[in-house]
Amino acid sequence: MESYETQKSTWRTKVGLAEMLKGxxxxxxxxxxxxxxxxxxGAVAVMALERVPADIRVHxxxxxxxxxxxxxxxMQAVTIPVMAKARIGHxxxxxxxxxxxxxxVDESEVLTPADEQHHxxxxxxxxxxxxxxxxxxxxxxxxxxxxxxxxxxxxxxxxNVVEAVRHMRAVMSGIxxxxxxxxxxxxxxxxxxxxxxxxxVEVHQTGKLPVPxxxxxxxxxxxxxxxxxxxxxxxxxxxxxxxxxSDPKKRAHAIVSACTYxxxxxxxxxxxxxxxxxxxxxxxxxxxxxxxxxMRGW
Amino acid sequence: MAEEKxxxxxxxxxQGDFAxxxxxxxxxxxxxxxxxxxxxxxxxxxxxxxxxxxxxxGKLMRRFGLDxxxxxxxxxxxxxLYGTCAGLILMAKEIEGSDQLxxxxxxxxxxRNAFGRQVESFEANxxxxxxxxxxxxxxxxxxxxxxKAAESVQALGRxxxxxxxxxxxxxxxxxxxxxxxxxxxxxxFFAALxxxxxxxx
Numbered sequence: 001m002e003s004y005e006t007q008k009s010t011w012r013t014k015v016g017l018a019e020m021l022k023g024x025x026x027x028x029x030x031x032x033x034x035x036x037x038x039x040x041x042g043a044v045a046v047m048a049l050e051r052v053p054a055d056i057r058v059h060x061x062x063x064x065x066x067x068x069x070x071x072x073x074x075m076q077a078v079t080i081p082v083m084a085k086a087r088i089g090h091x092x093x094x095x096x097x098x099x100x101x102x103x104x105v106d107e108s109e110v111l112t113p114a115d116e117q118h119h120x121x122x123x124x125x126x127x128x129x130x131x132x133x134x135x136x137x138x139x140x141x142x143x144x145x146x147x148x149x150x151x152x153x154x155x156x157x158x159x160n161v162v163e164a165v166r167h168m169r170a171v172m173s174g175i176x177x178x179x180x181x182x183x184x185x186x187x188x189x190x191x192x193x194x195x196x197x198x199x200x201v202e203v204h205q206t207g208k209l210p211v212p213x214x215x216x217x218x219x220x221x222x223x224x225x226x227x228x229x230x231x232x233x234x235x236x237x238x239x240x241x242x243x244x245x246s247d248p249k250k251r252a253h254a255i256v257s258a259c260t261y262x263x264x265x266x267x268x269x270x271x272x273x274x275x276x277x278x279x280x281x282x283x284x285x286x287x288x289x290x291x292x293x294x295m296r297g298w
Numbered sequence: 299m300a301e302e303k304x305x306x307x308x309x310x311x312x313q314g315d316f317a318x319x320x321x322x323x324x325x326x327x328x329x330x331x332x333x334x335x336x337x338x339x340x341x342x343x344x345x346x347x348x349x350x351x352x353x354x355x356g357k358l359m360r361r362f363g364l365d366x367x368x369x370x371x372x373x374x375x376x377x378x379l380y381g382t383c384a385g386l387i388l389m390a391k392e393i394e395g396s397d398q399l400x401x402x403x404x405x406x407x408x409x410r411n412a413f414g415r416q417v418e419s420f421e422a423n424x425x426x427x428x429x430x431x432x433x434x435x436x437x438x439x440x441x442x443x444x445x446k447a448a449e450s451v452q453a454l455g456r457x458x459x460x461x462x463x464x465x466x467x468x469x470x471x472x473x474x475x476x477x478x479x480x481x482x483x484x485x486x487f488f489a490a491l492x493x494x495x496x497x498x499x
Binding site for chain 2: 006013014016023040044045081098101103253260
């Protein structure tokens with residue numbers, strides 16, 4: 001039965017906003033000027049933060065929610081949705097971001113976790129949340145907590161797409177595995193994946209995640225964006241990849257086009273021409289396990 | 299359904315929730331294609347512009363020559379066009395406080411994000427007399443509404459006095475997203491309009 005009342009911030013309006021972002025590129029920005037460049041290039045949303053992941057890596061220490069004043073200035077500078085990051089488990093940072101009126105909160109492993117056991121109970125908020133995952137079980141745990149959008153984590157701030165690929169392949173093959181199971185096997189699957197049983201059943205029946213499935217962490221080129229789209233990502237987050245490159249405007253344009261025409265190599269070739277230098281990139285194998293952001297959250 | 303044979307409705311697939319529109323039309327037995335090029339615009343009888351970010355869709359339309367292709371078919375051949383949310387914004391003649399790209403085919407002025415930011419997004423029942431009872435469940439996500447409409451524009455539905463659904467001949471626009479519900483009536487209405495237009499030409 002449909003309700004006959006007017007209702008704000010329903011599950012459908014939360015997941016609905018994620019639906020509206022599909023096929024698009026969400027760009028990290030640290031100033032209103034960068035936000036305007038992102039919007040002009042065709043970004044579907046911006047992620048407002050003080051430091052992009054590449055700089056968080058260099059800076060070290062504890063990375064926290066950004067200055068609300070800076071987030072508000074970015075909200076005033078653009079008409080597209082503005083997202084902002086809260087630390088894993090830091091529900092007060094999320095409350096502050098909600099009160100600012102941001103359009104999505106990213107409970108993000110890019111910041112230093114505030115709680116090593118519990119993620120935020122996202123059902124308790126009016127604002128929708130996006131959370132990272134490395135595999136299907138982690139995705140379904142976050143959705144169980146109320147995430148309206150999932151993004152595979154990748155390894156932020158590296159300019160290296162290898163982890164994003166690993167995580168997206170893990171999610172997609174996890175989905176295919178559940179789909180092919182007999183209903184009798186789903187409870188054990190839920191137990192092994194440590195995922196809510198009802199969501200495991202839903203994925204078994206529909207063959208897809210219950211919420212939009214985006215990709216993040218290491219995307220630096222139009223070809224990277226198209227690769228993630230072809231692997232099953234419904235939209236792309238680009239963190240350091242744009243404003244840490246030599247020609248952010250041109251690269252932003254190119255990645256937006258690549259996300260739409262991800263299966264048209266001739267267009268990808270065209271937009272990949274003369275983009276200048278990509279961001280400084282890191283071979284993941286050179287990083288200590290302690291330096292891996294994707295290991296944060298569980 | 300023999301009368302459906304041959305009717306093809308395109309869904310503009312540059313960015314946004316085009317896949318749910320396509321699914322809804324498929325459920326009605328209508329053949330659909332996803333449209334990303336001027337050539338594909340030429341291949342359809344009618345077109346839906348989905349929800350999404352109007353600035354993003356507008357820029358991609360311009361970059362890849364779809365704005366002109368759609369504009370020509372809508373104005374010269376009276377191709378039926380339906381826009382939801384961002385789609386309505388892109389169809390409008392005027393957008394309050396914005397010079398962003400639009401097709402400008404529908405004689406209305408719209409205000410963007412007119413109900414507020416995402417935390418103000420809502421669902422409400424919208425009476426659409428053209429579709430009969432019951433009202434549709436309108437899902438409004440950072441939604442626009444129509445602030446001014448020419449006399450030739452019919453206001454099909456309102457929310458608290460604000461115009462949220464319009465028709466001007468072969469053009470249909472809603473500020474909300476029927477494609478996010480299970481109610482197929484708005485899409486069936488557009489498909490009927492598209493079929494009528496096709497049979498006439």
